[in-house]
Amino acid sequence: MAALNPPMADRTSGRSPSSGPAGPAVRRPGRPGRPRPRLWRGLVGLVAAVYFLGPMAFSVLFTVDVPREGLTASSYRGILDAEGFWPSLRLTLELAAATIAVTLLLLVPALIAVRLSVPRLRALVEVLCSLPLVVPAVALTAGLGSVLQWGPDDFADTPLFQTFNSLQEPGFPVVLLLAYVLMALPLAYRTLDAGLRALDLATLVEAARNCGASWPRTVLQVVLPNLRGALLNTAFLTLALVLGEYTVSSILGYQPFAVWIVSLGGSNAQVSVAVSVLSLVLTWVLLLLLAAAGRGRAHRTPRATSRRAARRPSRTAPGAASGRTPGREDALPGSANSPRTGGTPPLDPDTLPEKP
Amino acid sequence: MTATEAEAPAPTGRTGGATVEFRGLRRAFGTTVALDGLDLTAHPGELLALLGPSGCGKTTALRVLAGFEQPDAGDVLVDGRDITAVSAHRRGTGMVFQSYSLFPHLTALENTAFGLRMRGTGRAERQRRAAELLDLVGLSHLADRFPHQMSGGQQQRVALARALALRPRVLLLDEPLSALDAKVRLSLREEIRRLQLDLGITTLFVTHDQEEALSMADRVAVLRSGRVEQVAEPGELYARPATAFVAEFVGTMSRVPAERTSSTGTVDVLGMRLPVSGELPAAGELDALVRPEAVALTADPHGPATVVAAAFLGATTRLTVRLPEGTEVKADLPTETAAALPIGSRAALALPERPVLVDHRRVP
Numbered sequence: 001m002a003a004l005n006p007p008m009a010d011r012t013s014g015r016s017p018s019s020g021p022a023g024p025a026v027r028r029p030g031r032p033g034r035p036r037p038r039l040w041r042g043l044v045g046l047v048a049a050v051y052f053l054g055p056m057a058f059s060v061l062f063t064v065d066v067p068r069e070g071l072t073a074s075s076y077r078g079i080l081d082a083e084g085f086w087p088s089l090r091l092t093l094e095l096a097a098a099t100i101a102v103t104l105l106l107l108v109p110a111l112i113a114v115r116l117s118v119p120r121l122r123a124l125v126e127v128l129c130s131l132p133l134v135v136p137a138v139a140l141t142a143g144l145g146s147v148l149q150w151g152p153d154d155f156a157d158t159p160l161f162q163t164f165n166s167l168q169e170p171g172f173p174v175v176l177l178l179a180y181v182l183m184a185l186p187l188a189y190r191t192l193d194a195g196l197r198a199l200d201l202a203t204l205v206e207a208a209r210n211c212g213a214s215w216p217r218t219v220l221q222v223v224l225p226n227l228r229g230a231l232l233n234t235a236f237l238t239l240a241l242v243l244g245e246y247t248v249s250s251i252l253g254y255q256p257f258a259v260w261i262v263s264l265g266g267s268n269a270q271v272s273v274a275v276s277v278l279s280l281v282l283t284w285v286l287l288l289l290l291a292a293a294g295r296g297r298a299h300r301t302p303r304a305t306s307r308r309a310a311r312r313p314s315r316t317a318p319g320a321a322s323g324r325t326p327g328r329e330d331a332l333p334g335s336a337n338s339p340r341t342g343g344t345p346p347l348d349p350d351t352l353p354e355k356p
Numbered sequence: 357m358t359a360t361e362a363e364a365p366a367p368t369g370r371t372g373g374a375t376v377e378f379r380g381l382r383r384a385f386g387t388t389v390a391l392d393g394l395d396l397t398a399h400p401g402e403l404l405a406l407l408g409p410s411g412c413g414k415t416t417a418l419r420v421l422a423g424f425e426q427p428d429a430g431d432v433l434v435d436g437r438d439i440t441a442v443s444a445h446r447r448g449t450g451m452v453f454q455s456y457s458l459f460p461h462l463t464a465l466e467n468t469a470f471g472l473r474m475r476g477t478g479r480a481e482r483q484r485r486a487a488e489l490l491d492l493v494g495l496s497h498l499a500d501r502f503p504h505q506m507s508g509g510q511q512q513r514v515a516l517a518r519a520l521a522l523r524p525r526v527l528l529l530d531e532p533l534s535a536l537d538a539k540v541r542l543s544l545r546e547e548i549r550r551l552q553l554d555l556g557i558t559t560l561f562v563t564h565d566q567e568e569a570l571s572m573a574d575r576v577a578v579l580r581s582g583r584v585e586q587v588a589e590p591g592e593l594y595a596r597p598a599t600a601f602v603a604e605f606v607g608t609m610s611r612v613p614a615e616r617t618s619s620t621g622t623v624d625v626l627g628m629r630l631p632v633s634g635e636l637p638a639a640g641e642l643d644a645l646v647r648p649e650a651v652a653l654t655a656d657p658h659g660p661a662t663v664v665a666a667a668f669l670g671a672t673t674r675l676t677v678r679l680p681e682g683t684e685v686k687a688d689l690p691t692e693t694a695a696a697l698p699i700g701s702r703a704a705l706a707l708p709e710r711p712v713l714v715d716h717r718r719v720p
Contacts, residue, residue: 203453206451
């Protein structure tokens with residue numbers, strides 16, 4: 001989730017990394033005339049905001065400012081009634097779900113296997129997964145079109161003819177799914193690879209195996225939960241790709257959401273732009289939801305988890321079963337069972353002193 | 357503590373250790389031979405340290421026993437049963453890794469209970485046992501912490517609790533203390549030993565730290581190039597090393613030039629005729645291997661040695677003296693005695709009349 005999550009606050013100091021080691025910017029003596037970095041940051045932020053939000057604002061204005069009617073939300077109200085809205089949205093969401101599933105099913109086991117068993121193949125897998133980046137969508141579509149023509153041309157009298165037909169079924173065009181999986185591979189590979197790099201995969205797997213976990217349980221209960229952020233990122237990027245994909249579906253003659261928006265633009269420009277704005281908002285909402293989900297329970301603060309620990313009744317006093325005298329660690333100032341603070345944990349548990 | 361709690365069985369119980377045998381174990385990685393016919397037996401309930409330099413095969417031996425590596429040849433037996441082909445998740449050994457290896461998405465309690473969950477133990481029972489094990493390692497108050505909210509020492513304690521959760525009869529420790537700072541290492545070392553003795557689990561402990569091995573183990577196996585060089589109790593290993601490699605790897609040794617004598621099995625060292633311990637090389641120039649505490653050093657303005665360095669070690673000070681031909685010899689002296697031998701002073705050397713280990717002369 002490195003790309004999607006906001007920077008985590010420094011656990012030691014509780015400050016955000018952006019505030020620097022000294023926290024809020026402090027004017028340093030001896031450099032009175034030098035502009036402060038915060039000013040530059042603000043300026044850059046403002047320019048970026050104008051660049052990104054300006055077109056958005058004008059798009060919104062275009063959809064709500066109707067000549068002779070003034071400001072009205074009729075464009076947005078008209079979306080639901082627009083012809084083809086629901087079929088195209090349903091098709092896009094179905095394709096997105098299928099693309100996400102196929103991409104993850106294809107890549108996750110492959111990348112885990114490569115990392116654990118044949119790391120020397122990593123470079124090859126990376127090249128293979130990156131290839132779609134250098135193939136333009138138009139070229140890919142032209143290739144697909146040629147292959148699909150083999151059906152009627154060469155397989156008319158064979159069972160393969162039916163296969164070629166079903167690949168192009170308008171209800172759910174598998175050919176689009178295949179194209180989208182190919183197009184999503186570079187993004188998905190990089191996201192998953194970054195997630196796997198962040199793990200000590202071999203040790204985690206060995207630890208799980210040593211605890212009695214079979215291979216499937218190791219992957220399902222140890223590897224995947226720790227790849228949660230990368231999986232969500234992959235899902236989001238794939239979803240965004242499918243939502244916005246136009247070239248392949250348009251050339252192959254299907255009408256998913258993006259194609260429908262463009263086709264609508266010819267007859268009702270305001271509704272078309274309103275749909276675009278809504279889809280953008282929808283994408284942002286998904287982004288935020290995924291970022292929130294990607295934080296996971298392991299990123300809860302020590303304070304929260306320790307509070308739960310303090311609420312739970314302790315079965316035995318620390319060290320009781322082992323006959324140990326509770327040491328310094330057992331009654332740290334600020335630890336969950338500290339008599340002085342009554343369960344307020346220290347800010348940074350990593351600085352806890354060890355048992356003497 | 358209530359009567360019920362007092363009568364409850366220990367969280368892991370005395371499992372009774374198993375006999376572990378490596379028989380002719382061989383494992384090569386490409387052209388690198390990690391294990392070269394390793395033969396070694398760990399007796400029930402003992403802590404056997406595998407000691408050796410990097411690349412000697414000690415971790416590979418442990419991984420073969422855990423089932424993470426398949427040997428090219430040889431067998432691994434636990435209580436006489438050949439487990440070489442048994443899958444890693446069915447071996448029932450507990451293992452603590454060097455790099456903590458806790459599952460980041462699980463709390464300390466969930467990490468400890470993980471093995472029990474894999475085994476299908478009911479939720480209440482596994483939570484109870486995991487809590488007891490955390491108590492055993494003194495971390496019951498951190499049960500709800502995630503690994504990133506704990507220090508290295510705490511994580512290793514949780515890893516130890518997790519390894520003990522399945523009541524293993526064989527516990528494997530793969531340099532579990534090497535990533536910790538000195539103070540934590542010392543406390544955890546004592547804790548591991550206490551638990552191992554309490555529970556009676558056969559434990560194989562891989563380390564390259566001789567102090568750790570000598571202080572914790574019932575026996576120490578010194579490995580070199582995939583083979584066992586010597587297996588002995590720590591005291592014997594230190595006092596009577598079988599080979600020059602063991603002598604130099606375990607403790608500190610100085611090499612002093614030695615001369616063959618006409619009488620069989622003796623050498624002349626520093627003007628003294630001493631019997632040879634172990635094998636006397638048939639030909640070539642020789643070095644005698646001498647421990648610093650065996651060297652007697654006295655201030656003597658006409659002595660042959662010059663003090664060139666001093667290292668304060670607390671109760672003792674280690675002096676380094678240089679002989680006329682350039683050989684440097686280390687000697688441990690009580691700090692008060694060493695004060696009379698400042699750097700640059702002259703000294704006389706003597707060795708006790710005990711057998712010495714000799715080796716081929718090593719050209720510096």
